[in-house]
């Protein structure tokens with residue numbers, strides 16, 4: 146097995162064995178499952194309990210197929226009043242002419258009752274009204290709510306994973322530099338193998354996390370039934386998310402490792418990572434904005450600019466339909482950025498990682514021959 | 515043969531030392547297969563810097579290191595064993611796994627690395643700690659693990675920076691034996707140390723470095739015979755002031771006066787000693803490595 150793979154394997158084994166990893170994985174899985182069930186618990190379809198006194202039920206189901214109606218018949222108005230006041234029923238239709246409610250009637254229910262009643266009476270009089278046909282001249286918005294929801298979850302997941310894994314790479318680099326173990330490692334490995342192995346290993350750990358999140362999320366959505374609202378092309382979206390994560394991670398983790406090689410103590414990691422964290426934060430905020438306005442200028446433009454694109458483009462793709470050529474163009478730009486980051490990061494790392502002691506200045510490293 | 519020639523290294527200086535620090539100023543020596551080479555010198559003399567350059571951890575400004583007649587390359591170094599001055603291990607990794615990991619990094623197959631790890635842990639007395647994380651071990655035991663990491667892949671050359679510091683006498687013997695065995699197997703061994711008696715006892719050759727230059731190098735026997743002999747004279751109950759005007763130092767212990775000198779005319783000294791009292795001892799002595807060292811770096 147070559148050096149890079151040995152290093153990667155050690156990283157994976159070390160991480161996967163820790164309690165933190167196992168517990169973290171369980172918690173995220175539980176969280177994602179909870180999110181997938183939440184719409185069912187809170188939103189859910191509207192349901193109304195209705196009653197009748199001396200009257201026919203109105204065909205409300207036909208007019209509002211998403212809502213649920215339960216009907217009860219009451220012997221007289223007094224019994225109906227009591228049930229309304231007790232909150233057992235939302236409204237009672239009396240003699241086909243009057244509706245009893247407790248205070249103001251629910252807006253939607255009110256409109257529904259009035260229009261269905263009108264239709265029923267007209268129908269009885271032999272007048273039939275063809276329903277208005279709705280034709281959308283804009284984009285297909287049937288899946289908009291689901292898309293926005295998906296994109297929001299995606300933003301949070303990508304943000305946490307990128308920050309988390311990039312920080313892990315940085316801490317690992319400093320651990321090796323601070324403990325000087327790097328000196329014996331580099332007597333048998335080339336610097337790019339050591340840094341590369343770490344990035345690959347922790348990337349695999351990140352992917353294990355991400356795949357778990359996606360799998361649990363999809364399984365839970367199917368179980369809860371909200372997957373019925375998912376837009377078409379989910380497999381493509383999932384694949385896209387994985388590829389974008391790999392690209393974004395490769396970019397940020399490489400730079401995180403390189404910057405971390407400038408310092409020798411864990412306490413200094415935060416200060417060297419600040420610029421990177423800022424970039425990830427900016428991507429995060431813009432992506433969050435993009436979940437609401439995926440076709441706006443800001444989201445569109447930034448979705449081409451690496452490294453922001455690594456978060457914004459997948460979010461745009463989840464929140465709205467994105468032409469394939471746009472995704473491809475953005476991805477190509479990101480790949481170029483990743484290659485540049487790898488070249489730059491390997492150079493900085495190689496020059497800085499053996500210079501223990503005081504913090505090494507990035508400028509010195511870059512300028513050195 | 516491992517040949518180190520004309521190494522120069524200047525470290526970049528800070529604001530207070532714009533010229534930087536000249537750490538190596540033409541270091542050179544050679545170590546033959548099966549030779550144990552002791553590398554000694556005062557603190558800051560340049561031993562660690564030299565070893566780091568040999569191991570490719572640091573780049574020399576000029577000079578070269580060659581192994582078996584060819585410039586030393588990355589692939590050669592992978593077959594070297596190295597123990598750096600600043601010890602470093604993965605603190606949370608288990609002892610056996612760590613040694614094995616380094617075996618594999620040096621290109622051993624999983625099975626071979628496992629076997630070598632078992633053998634070494636047994637020999638260095640850390641076998642019962644195999645499943646403990648390194649951080650749970652005492653410093654001396656961590657050092658044994660560090661040594662195992664340097665030895666696991668049956669290296670062609672050993673470069674050890676102060677391998678004996680911090681070890682108890684038992685561990686010193688175990689390590690000495692382990693190194694002697696490797697030497698007997700034809701491996702050149704270089705180690706640095708401040709324990710000169712140990713160096714004198716173990717090493718075939720010694721190099722003394724001072725301020726980045728080699729001030730003496732050769733076999734221990736050659737160095738001792740090349741050094742200025744000391745004349746040691748012991749006189750019992752001599753007359754007061756018998757040695758006045760003679761060079762050297764006189765120490766008094768009880769009724770014995772001991773004169774040490776490198777003064778050339780020994781016959782003149784003998785005459786005066788005989789006149790002064792009862793001469794118990796008169797003889798030339800080879801300098802110890804410690805004396806050679808002190809003279810060389812003075």
Ligand SMILES: Nc1ncnc2c1ncn2[C@@H]1O[C@H](COP(=O)(O)OP(=O)(O)OP(=O)(O)O)[C@@H](O)[C@H]1O
Pocket residue numbers: 525526535536537555556557558559560561562563564599
């Ligand atoms: N990274 C560095 N930056 C600047 N100067 C350095 C660096 N490393 C070593 N030096 C200087 O180079 C000189 C040689 O140091 P080196 O560590 O090789 O000495 P040494 O012989 O190993 O000493 P010791 O016996 O104390 O271990 C010293 O003056 C030291 O201050």
Ligand SMILES: [Mg+2]
Pocket residue numbers: 561562563599675
């Ligand atoms: Mg040293």
